[in-house]
Amino acid sequence: xxxxxxxxxxxxxxxxxxxxxxxxxxxxxxxxxxxxxxxxxxxxxxxxxxxxxxxxxxxxxxxxxxxxxxxxxxxxxxxxxxxxxxxxxxxxxxxxxxxxxxxxxxxxxxxxxxxxxxxxxxxxxxxxxxxxxxxxxxxxxxxxxxxxxxxxxxxxxxxxxxxxxxxxxxxxxx
Amino acid sequence: xxxxxxxxxxxxxxxxxxxxxxxxxxxxxxxxxxxxxxxxxxxxxxxxxxxxxxxxxxxxxxxxxxxxxxxxxxxxxxxxxxxxxxxxxxxxxxxxxxxxxxxxxxxxxxxxxxxxxxxxxxx
Numbered sequence: 001x002x003x004x005x006x007x008x009x010x011x012x013x014x015x016x017x018x019x020x021x022x023x024x025x026x027x028x029x030x031x032x033x034x035x036x037x038x039x040x041x042x043x044x045x046x047x048x049x050x051x052x053x054x055x056x057x058x059x060x061x062x063x064x065x066x067x068x069x070x071x072x073x074x075x076x077x078x079x080x081x082x083x084x085x086x087x088x089x090x091x092x093x094x095x096x097x098x099x100x101x102x103x104x105x106x107x108x109x110x111x112x113x114x115x116x117x118x119x120x121x122x123x124x125x126x127x128x129x130x131x132x133x134x135x136x137x138x139x140x141x142x143x144x145x146x147x148x149x150x151x152x153x154x155x156x157x158x159x160x161x162x163x164x165x166x167x168x169x170x171x172x173x174x
Numbered sequence: 175x176x177x178x179x180x181x182x183x184x185x186x187x188x189x190x191x192x193x194x195x196x197x198x199x200x201x202x203x204x205x206x207x208x209x210x211x212x213x214x215x216x217x218x219x220x221x222x223x224x225x226x227x228x229x230x231x232x233x234x235x236x237x238x239x240x241x242x243x244x245x246x247x248x249x250x251x252x253x254x255x256x257x258x259x260x261x262x263x264x265x266x267x268x269x270x271x272x273x274x275x276x277x278x279x280x281x282x283x284x285x286x287x288x289x290x291x292x293x294x295x296x297x
Contacts, residue, residue, distance in 0.1 A: 021283035075190055089187040095232070096282045099261025106264055114261070116184060116232055 001108065003033050003136060006151065010138050013100035014149050018142065021096060022073045026140040035137035035150060037127040042148065043067065044082060045120045046094030047127070050102060052112035056133075056153035058098035060090065064121070066145030073144060082121050091117035097149055105153075176204030177297060178222065182215040182229035182241065183259070188282075192228060192259070195286045201293045212236025216244060219251065226296065228289075231260040231267065239267075242274045255296050259284060 011028055018024040038045045042061035050056050062070065068079035071089035079086050095117045106112045135152040181192045189208045196203045207222055209215035211233040218224070227245070231238035238258060245251045255277035260267075263281050271279055278292045 017283045020285060071187070075187055076194070085186065088185055092185040092187045095185070096261050099232075099282065100263070102261075103263035111264060111266055114232060116234055 005108070006105070006136055006153065007031055007033070007138060009101050009104040010136070010149055010151060013104065014097050014138070014140060017093065017096045017100055018140075021093070022070065022144075024073065024142050024144060026142045029139035029141060029146075031139075032137040033134065035135040037135055037152065038148075038150065039126050040123055043121070044087065044090050045127070046091050047118045047120070048094060048098045049115035050098070050112050050151075050153065051115075051156070052106070053110040053156055054105075054112065054153050055156045056151060058094070058101060058149070058151045059127075059135075060094035060097055060147065060149055062090070062145065062147035066147055067121075069144035070147070087119040087121060091119040094119075098151075101151070176202045177225045177293075178204045178207070180207045180209065180215060180218055180222070180224045180227045182209045182212065182227065182233070182238065184210050184230065184233045186210075188230065188259075192289070195289045196293075198286060199290045199293050201290075201297045210234075212238065212241030212244070215241055219245070219248075224254065226293075227254060227256040228259050229256060231258060231262045231271075239270060239274060242271065242276060246275050257292055257296075259289075 015026060018026045038059050038061045043063040044067040046060045048058050064082050067082055067086050067090050071086040072079050074089050099114055102112050102114050133152055133154045135150045137148055137150045139148050181189050183189050193206055196206055207218050209218050213236045229238040242256050257278040258271045258276050259280045261282045268279050280288055280292055
């Protein structure tokens with residue numbers, strides 16, 4: 001699948017969520033199709049798994065101050081530090097963005113399952129994916145600060161093998 | 175007559191937002207209860223008088239579709255209106271919810287007006 005198509009779905013989903021949930025116009029920065037996974041330097045990191053005919057991970061990352069700003073706008077509350085409420089709000093924003101992306105993406109690749117979000121805020125961690133693929137990173141800027149949305153996706157080898165096996169069985173029976 | 179509402183979502187942020195929207199709704203809202211997953215919600219239903227359920231789908235322990243399925247099997251709750259409020263936008267999930275007896279389906283992100291309109295349509 002063309003990476004530009006995935007990029008388009010990701011941008012559309014992020015813009016829609018920011019507009020509807022936050023009333024926040026965003027601008028797309030320079031897209032990096034060869035990015036690595038999120039890490040501690042990214043600040044607050046929300047991750048969601050996707051599984052189906054394709055498998056992978058989607059993420060939303062931003063600095064602590066931006067996480068407070070985004071959560072504050074979502075909940076109409078002021079936050080001065082990263083609290084449980086902020087982590088929950090960032091997780092929900094990630095859920096909406098990656099969930100929205102999933103809805104568009106699965107029109108091309110078939111049904112996908114979406115995990116519940118995991119949110120990490122710490123100083124010494126690295127995320128590692130079993131997939132060798134690069135992460136597609138789309139940076140966004142807004143009046144509330146900068147944030148990144150990323151996905152790392154690949155066709156599900158198990159499903160491909162199962163489908164090929166099924167095709168062989170059907171062929172041998174016909 | 176005021177409508178007692180049960181909000182079911184694993185995100186406290188979403189529960190807070192929905193509470194705020196309910197206060198603004200034209201439909202008179204009475205007590206608002208919360209649960210973080212389907213299992214907890216079933217317990218609330220046994221204890222409280224609930225007239226309307228607003229539930230997410232993707233939740234830990236028991237998801238919203240299984241919760242809906244269970245509600246419809248409980249005598250006395252067959253006609254309890256359950257509105258799904260979820261990021262799940264696939265046709266398959268919508269159809270499954272409708273088939274199980276959902277009274278409505280609102281996709282996240284939602285606006286306050288979308289929720290208010292849905293409530294007005296039910297009451």
